[in-house]
Amino acid sequence: MDIQLSIQNLTKRYKTGDGVTDISLDVRKGELITLLGPSGCGKTTVLRSIGGFLEPDSGEILIENKSVLKTPPEKRPTAMVFQSYNLWPHMTVYDNLAFGLKIRKMKKAEMDFAITEVLKLIRMSGSEKKHPGELSGGQQQRIAVARALLLKPAVLLLDEPFSALDAKLRHEMREELREIQSKTGLTMVFVTHDQEEALSISDRIVVMNHGHIEQIASPQEIYDEPKSLFAAQFIGKMNFLKGVVSADQVIIQNLAFPNPKRLTGEVSIAIRPENVILQDGEETGLSGSVKQIMILGHYAEVSVDVQPFGIIRSFQPRDQVKHLHSGQKVKVNFSKALAFPAV
Amino acid sequence: MRWYLKAVGPKKVFEFLVLVVFIVFFLGPLLNLAILAFTGNWVYPDVLPKEWSLKWWSFVLEQDEIASSIGLSFLIAAIVTAVSIVICIPAAYAFARIRFPLSRFFLFSFLLTNAFPKMGLYISIAVLFYRLDLMNTLLGVVLIHLINVLMFMTWIPTSAFRNVHAAQEESARDAGASPFRVFRSITLPMAMPGIAVASIFTFLNSLDEAQGTFLVGIPNYRTMPVIMYSIISDYPAYAGAVFSIILTAPTIILLLAARRFLSADVMSSGFQLK
Structure with missing residues (x-):
């Protein structure tokens, strides 16, 4: 069993008293794991700590067995899709996708090929020349996912990426994400407050409340055997x-x-x-x-x-x-x- | 006639009247100015001049002082714009991104220079400038101009930077860009419309500034608007008309050039205290 991402005793407390305490979690390679909980439960704090946008007070984060705590976000082998405002409106879709590749000094021909491929994967071929303003909310989030995929991250982080979309679109995007995940075999950490979303896409769900973990288990097990009253209340x-x-x-x-x-x-x-x-x-x-x-x-x-x-x-x-x-x-x-x- | 008015409806008639009033009050004086500038001989009560000529143009342009004042004005405006960008853009970024104590008070304080009667402010500054030997120096004039534009140059870019969402900057970091590269490739280009608008206002404001320049720059730094005062009082209205067209032209050209950045949105969001 390959552990791709390992979080050990992560603690981050804000002055307001919110935050997370003593979070430990192992994510296997190719697994889609969901952090689920009500708003303010600390799920985003965990995700942002993995991505490097927050510095934990204590604890350790290992990606492919290497500590990333001292690494700034641009050097971490992670890619993140945010809830909204992922894209840069002054650049075309192509430039948005190519931004990270240019920094990595990828050759132009290789870059063109990779971008064509990834647009095919998210079923948006031919939209290279459009600006983000010309795309619908769902299309923008797809491009954001595509940009993250192009970076070939060791762990893909998704921070409620579909919560701003309407219900029908959210359903479609879930299915697509699951499909992309099975095609690419990427390790994903998905944050959501929507229990239905968590149940439908996850290999395992981490139920969080008040900054600590209530239960880590498969959707089936969480549904049938919730360990705590909170998990029972929150799911289904x-x-x-x-x-x-x-x-x-x-x-x-x-x-x-x-x-x-x-x-x-x-x-x-x-x-x-x-x-x-x-x-x-x-x-x-x-x-x-x-x-x-x-x-x-x-x-x-x-x-x-x-x-x-x-x-x-x-x-x-x-x-x-x-x-x-x-x-x-x-x-x-x-x-x-x-x-x-x-x- | 009546059937026609009925057919187009009262709303259209009202709009037409508003347009007429607008033209009379706004374009009328400009038209008058243009006619005056090209007049050779015009006697009351004629509607149009008897004779057209460019003699006032050659008169104005032949005055050495005027030509040099135009050059000086543009030089000063360029320096003021450049200096204010260097000073205010980092300040605006700080106001937009960094939470520090009293930040709202500091942002508000930029408004204060525009809250006092200008002349009183300039005189107290002049007292200070005498002490510092800044009277009748280029530096003194530039400083006076800067006082006027600090507010535009901080408030509008601050709101422009605020409109760049944290997620957009973080995505760029995530894609592998260093903080400096994020600022250069993402934040700055996205805030550019706001910065461009503020810079144009700064340039025009400096081009137009007369009171402070008059007090601090005389006699060596006589800019266009300062010369304008003396021309209006010393020469016939025709010369004044020519000169005011010269003074207006850069404003109109710059505003046309900046049309795609200019929107009520950029302006109004610049003046919100968040």
């Missing part, structure tokens, strides 16, 4: 109920679930909407009444009012909600429930 939709542990079982009213974490006392129980089962009035379960049924394409979201817990959301196959109507009495059961220590 979740219902939260209060329960207690008794006789080594997690109890919600008349329902009981296993207690693998050996928790005691009061607990918060997290349940994915797709793990909520709605049954007729006679079955065991929490009794509630259907509040609202929303058809969302191939599935439906049914919200059920369960006293004293409040609204529980559930996802149901569309053909199974036909017999449901609002106000109907139902029994709610769960196929899977995760317990966390109560806050």
Whole structure:
């Protein structure tokens, strides 16, 4: 296993009290890793430290086993794509792309070839002579990605590169980025606050909160087995109920679930909407009444009012909600429930 | 007639009237000036001169003092522009990029020179210049001119530099450019429109400056506007008209040349205190 980027005990504190503490992270070669968290959680601080735009208070950053801490950004083997304002409006697309290559004293013919190739890769062939002002937001971000690719970085850093784009375009760009990544085999560190984006493109996700790491795992694992209450809240939709542990079982009213974490006392129980089962009035379960049924394409979201817990959301196959109507009495059961220590 | 007015609509009629008023008040005096400058003989109440001639042109251009004053004015304007660029562009960059204590106060202080009555300011400066032996020297005149242009030359480029986003500079660093190269290839070219506008204003302002030059530069440094005063008072209006055309020409030429940089945007964003 090749470690391309290694962050060890990175700490950077701002005067305001924000920042990151004791971040350690190994990124394998060819891996796309996402730093995910709410704004102010320190994900951008980590990224900018890797790129050389911030000097950490302590810790170590190794790229291909060499420390880069003392290296200024222009000498680091990293390339960064920013959220916006990546391009230089007074230069054509060609000049924007060639800027870094000219500094590296690449030959003109080689440069032309590389630029034609990279424009083909991002499906923007023939736009060499345009100015950034003539491009749409999505095209500008593509050019920014292309410029970063041309630098042949050891690690590509992306700082919420698609967050300024509209939803449809964001989707397309994600797919394209994934494709580029599989073609080039680049190691990428991607920063986002959008959990859906993180789930869809990452090999692994680093969930961050308040300047520290909550969990590092694959999207599957983070979704199915969130380690902390924060990770459970932040990723995907979740219902939260209060329960207690008794006789080594997690109890919600008349329902009981296993207690693998050996928790005691009061607990918060997290349940994915797709793990909520709605049954007729006679079955065991929490009794509630259907509040609202929303058809969302191939599935439906049914919200059920369960006293004293409040609204529980559930996802149901569309053909199974036909017999449901609002106000109907139902029994709610769960196929899977995760317990966390109560806050 | 009436059907026509109705057809074009009141808005068009109003716009036409505004245009007429504009022409009368703005172009009228200029037209009058142009006619005066080429007049041989013009007696009231004739609408146009009886005789056209270039005699006032040759009269004005034959005066040694005038020709040399034109040269001097352009020399001084060029020096003032160059010096103010050297002084103000780094200052503007600092205001735009570096957070230092009281930066807003310092930026604001550039406005102060324009807040006092000019003559009072010049007289107190003259007192100082006497002490420093700067009266009647080129350096003294240049310094007086600089006082007037410091504000333009700092405020407009400051906002121009602010409009260059940090991400744009950082991308260039990231692509391998040293900080100096980033400034040369990215920041400076992007701020260029603002700097160009400020420089043109500086040049024109210096070309036009009379009060301070009169006080500090007399008798050796007599620039165009200073000579203008004496011509207007000593010679017929025709000579004055010729001279004011000579004085206006560079302004118009420079403004036309700079048309592509000039926009209300550059101007207004230059005068925001951020």
